[in-house]
Amino acid sequence: MKMKQFAVIGLGRFGSSLAKELVNQDLEVLGIDRDEEAVQEMVDVLTHTIVADSTEEETLRSIGIRNFDCVIVSIGDDIQASIMTAILLKDLGVKTVVAKALTELHGKVLERLGVDRVIYPERDMGIRVAHQLANPNLLDYIELSKDYTVAEISVPGRLNGVSLKELDPRARYGCSIVAINKKNGVIIAPAATDVINERDVMVIIGTNKQIESFEEDLADF
Known part of the structure; x- marks a missing residue:
């Protein structure tokens, strides 16, 4: 090629x-x-x-x-x-x-x-840094369109050992976890039985509002 x-x-x-x-x-x-x-x-x-x-x-x-x-x-x-x-x-x-x-x-x-x-390099970087500062677990933030975003969110200690079925972001917030970055590799399209651990990184796609709601509720899960 x-x-x-x-x-x-x-x-x-x-x-x-x-x-x-x-x-x-x-x-x-x-x-x-x-x-x-x-x-x-x-x-x-x-x-x-x-x-x-x-x-x-x-x-x-x-x-x-x-x-x-x-x-x-x-x-x-x-x-x-x-x-x-x-x-x-x-x-x-x-x-x-x-x-x-x-x-x-x-x-x-x-x-x-x-x-x-x-x-828009300066504008987009400003938006990403602002989101990272406002949300300590948010590692990266990429706006796909006016409404949809891909975000990388670090798993806090309180979610250690929780399965995606228990977390259920699709039913609760409407957003989807499309990958989990673990120390020993990346799980693409994870199943409901997959478990997240502290310091794993969840790659989430959804509307801006859905992801914001998910981030906010992580603290209360």
């Missing part, structure tokens, strides 16, 4: 971090930035790097940008360059375009342009 190829345009803090993690996942990554110093810092990290202005159509054509499976626009604080780049990528027929938005309005413009996925 051909390895997926990614291009990351904009090698600031977010872009470089994202590009490094893609490389760590054994994926081919081209890093692009018009700042030669930013590119130089990533030369020995990424598969390929290039100094280029992504707002120039001929430059993108010469790179062969349309051949990449996914292109991420992570341009820092230049909204105009971000939008122009997104337009060119869509016009050139890039399969999947992901773009970082600096503001809600910026994100709406990107969506109107047909960008496949718009991400």
